[in-house]
Structures are given as structure tokens and as C-alpha cells.
Amino acid sequence: MEKGLFPLLFLLLLMVLSVCAIDVEYSQCNCDEEGLGLWSIQNVLVCQKMSDFFIAIAYFSIPIELLYFVSCSNVPFKLVFLQFIAFIVLCGLTHLLNAYTYYGPHSFQLFLSLTVAKFLTALVSCATAITFPTLIPFLLKIKVRELFLRRNVLELGQEVGMMKKQKEASWHVRMLTCEIRKSLDKHTILYTTLVELSKALDLHNCAVWMPDDGRREMHLTHELKPSSERSCRNSIPVSDLDVLDIKKSKGVWILRPDSALGAASSGGGSGDSGAMAAIRIPILHVSNFKGGTPEMVETSYGVLVLVLPNSNSRAWTCHEMEIVEVVADQVAVALSHASVLEESHLMSQKLAEQNLACNRLKRMQ
Structure with missing residues (x-):
């Protein structure tokens, strides 16, 4: 201008x-004139x-x-x-x-x-x-x-910003690990996981799917942003291709945009959801005791689904997937401890009831 x-x-x-x-x-022009x-x-x-x-x-x-x-x-x-x-x-x-x-x-x-x-x-x-x-x-x-x-200064600034975000995410992971280890209740562990992961990774939504007793369906048990739509599915067959791929994979599995599991975990707002990833969570069960030694049954898996906000430039990075893998391992250990403790309490109650029944029989004799 x-x-x-x-x-x-x-x-x-x-x-x-x-x-x-x-x-x-x-x-x-006549400059001689006066x-x-x-x-x-x-x-x-x-x-x-x-x-x-x-x-x-x-x-x-x-x-x-x-x-x-x-x-x-x-x-x-x-x-x-x-x-x-x-x-x-x-x-x-x-x-x-x-x-x-x-x-x-x-x-x-x-x-x-x-x-x-x-x-x-x-x-x-x-x-x-x-x-x-x-x-x-x-x-x-x-x-x-x-x-x-x-250009180098700009790239360096972006790298410094990424390092700050990674440091903040690592801090959230440490806090999440401490909070998980404090509790032995399954619901508290899972809800804390959803909240802290959402803060650390700036997620749009995250959900936990657990298998039923017959291991034929996966049920939506915990969700950060519950869907208000009635048409949203709360159960997915175990034979679903995404569920099978997630259980076979040891790391983070990126879901397809048309995934039924991802659509059911998007919080009902498909327009606000972006890239979706999922990871399996091993769950330890002790079926019964034989000869004082616990018999391990076949490992079952839960599924943790994480949904990013709808942004064209936002995608899952290697660092974010590493954080998810670390958190999934910590959650698996915490859930296994909680499950073993819960079943141990049930076993103790059964033994106590059997002991009372034996004492009654002795008195009757």
C-alpha cells in the first residue's frame, strides 16, 4: 500500500x-517575461x-x-x-x-x-x-x-513443540500408571484410563469393549463420551474382522474408516471423529484351583478403541502409538491383578462357607 x-x-x-x-x-514557457x-x-x-x-x-x-x-x-x-x-x-x-x-x-x-x-x-x-x-x-x-x-528455525520450532507435547504426554502416562496402581477396582481402572488417555492424546472419544461369558460378542462396557443415539451398537460379534485383527496384533491397529467397531466407538458423532486406532488388552482369569495350583484358562482379550478429533492434518504418530501400547500393558497388568484378587476373594468366601458347613456337620454328629 x-x-x-x-x-x-x-x-x-x-x-x-x-x-x-x-x-x-x-x-x-517564456522565462524572459517579467x-x-x-x-x-x-x-x-x-x-x-x-x-x-x-x-x-x-x-x-x-x-x-x-x-x-x-x-x-x-x-x-x-x-x-x-x-x-x-x-x-x-x-x-x-x-x-x-x-x-x-x-x-x-x-x-x-x-x-x-x-x-x-x-x-x-x-x-x-x-x-x-x-x-x-x-x-x-x-x-x-x-x-x-x-x-x-526453514530450519521453523522446523526446529515444530520439533520443540512436538517434544513438549511428548513430554506432557509422558507425564500424563506416569500419572495414569500411578492412578491405575492405586486402585484394584476394574471400573475405576478403566474409567481412569479413558480420562487420562483423553487428556494426554487429546482424543475425541475412547471406549473399552469386553467379551461376554460365552466369548461370542464384545460388549461396550466403558466409554468416555456415551452416545445419545439409539441406533448406536453396544455389541460387536467376536467374529468381526477388525476384532480378529486386533486380537492377533500385539501392537496398535489402525481401524478402517468404515469399521463397525470404530463407528460404534465414535461417540455417536461420526462427523466429529477422525482417525481411529485400537489395541487388545489381555485379561487374566483363574477358573478354579486343583491341588492348590491355579489352572490358567485360555487368555481372553478386551479391546481399547481410541478416536482422534476430525482434523485433516491429525494422524496417529509413532510416539502416540507407543504411549497407547505402554498404557495397554499397564492396564492389562492392573486388570489381571484386580481379577485375580476378586476371584481370590470369591474363593476365600467359598472356602469359608464350606468350612462353616463342615463345622455344622461335626456338631450335628
Whole structure:
């Protein structure tokens, strides 16, 4: 916008001068006439003389500023700066001498000084014009290097931001691990997992699916944002392809956009959900005791589904998937401990009941 103001001001100045010339009936320039007021030859010469003086003052002040800049900074191409300084000084000297040539007869010394000043100005200006093109490739390299450094700074800033996010996520994982280990209740463990994972990874929704007793269906047992839609499914067959793939995979499994498991875990708002991932959670069960030794049954798996917000640039990163794997392992251990403790309590209650029954039989005998 500022660049466009200068041509506009210049055009306005020309228009004002044209109007003034028309007002004084200046059909053609005849500087020998008298009584033309503002446009008399005397006023024109005074204006030119003052302009030359001000130009000379500006030309003498600019080199001082350039010299100060060159002396205070370690800039390259100092020879070019010195050539520019000499060129500007000689231009100022030419204007200063030219200001004394507007009135009366002039001495030979003045014309000789003006001629020498113009000759030196021509030499220095030609030398500067020849030297400057040789520096253009170096200046372009400096510009390219500057752009490269800016890009590196931008990438470094992004990496620092990612490191901060990873550090914050790691802190949430440590807090989650501590909270999980404090509780031996399954519901508390799972709900804490959903809340802390949502904070750490900025999730849209996350849900836990557990198998039923017959291991034929997976039921939605815990969800961070329960769906308000009645059409949302709360059970998925165990034979579902995504469920089978998740159980076979030891790491994080990225769900397809048309996945039934992902659609049922999106919180009812499919338009707000983005990329979805899932991971299996091993669950330890102790069926009964034989000879004082627990008999391990076939391992069953729960499924933890995580849904990112709907963003075109948001996708699952390796660091986020590593966090999910670590959390899934911690949850599996905590759930196994809770399950073993729960079944141990049940077994203790059964043994206590059997002991009471035996004591009653003994008393009856």
C-alpha cells in the first residue's frame, strides 16, 4: 500500500502544477517575461538553488550514516559500501557546486571544480555499476541461505513443540500408571484410563469393549463420551474382522474408516471423529484351583478403541502409538491383578462357607 502512495502523490503534484500553469495562462514557457508571479525566472532559480542545497545536505549525511553502520557491524562487501559512499559524496558535491552557477558571471575555478566533480562522479558511478553485478550471485546465495535458515528455525520450532507435547504426554502416562496402581477396582481402572488417555492424546472419544461369558460378542462396557443415539451398537460379534485383527496384533491397529467397531466407538458423532486406532488388552482369569495350583484358562482379550478429533492434518504418530501400547500393558497388568484378587476373594468366601458347613456337620454328629 505504501508503494502505491508515492506514484499517487507524484501525479497529484503534477496536477497541481498544471493547474497553476493554466491559472497564469502559461501556454508556453517564456522565462524572459517579467511579472509572472510565482513562475518568474527569479523564483524558479531560487527554488532550484534551494533544492540543490537540500540535496547536497542529504547526500553528505547519508555517507556518515553508512560509515557508522559499516564500522559498527561486520558486514561483507565493505568495498562496495565504500564505493557507494564515495559516489554519494561526489553527487552531493556536484549539487553543491551547481547551486552557485545560477546567478551572474562565474569564475573559471567554479566551472573547473564543477567539471572535476562531475568527472570523478562519473568514474566512481561507473566503477560501482561494474562492481555491483559481480556481487549479485553472492547476494542471491545469502538470500537462499537465509531462507534455508528460516526453514530450519521453523522446523526446529515444530520439533520443540512436538517434544513438549511428548513430554506432557509422558507425564500424563506416569500419572495414569500411578492412578491405575492405586486402585484394584476394574471400573475405576478403566474409567481412569479413558480420562487420562483423553487428556494426554487429546482424543475425541475412547471406549473399552469386553467379551461376554460365552466369548461370542464384545460388549461396550466403558466409554468416555456415551452416545445419545439409539441406533448406536453396544455389541460387536467376536467374529468381526477388525476384532480378529486386533486380537492377533500385539501392537496398535489402525481401524478402517468404515469399521463397525470404530463407528460404534465414535461417540455417536461420526462427523466429529477422525482417525481411529485400537489395541487388545489381555485379561487374566483363574477358573478354579486343583491341588492348590491355579489352572490358567485360555487368555481372553478386551479391546481399547481410541478416536482422534476430525482434523485433516491429525494422524496417529509413532510416539502416540507407543504411549497407547505402554498404557495397554499397564492396564492389562492392573486388570489381571484386580481379577485375580476378586476371584481370590470369591474363593476365600467359598472356602469359608464350606468350612462353616463342615463345622455344622461335626456338631450335628
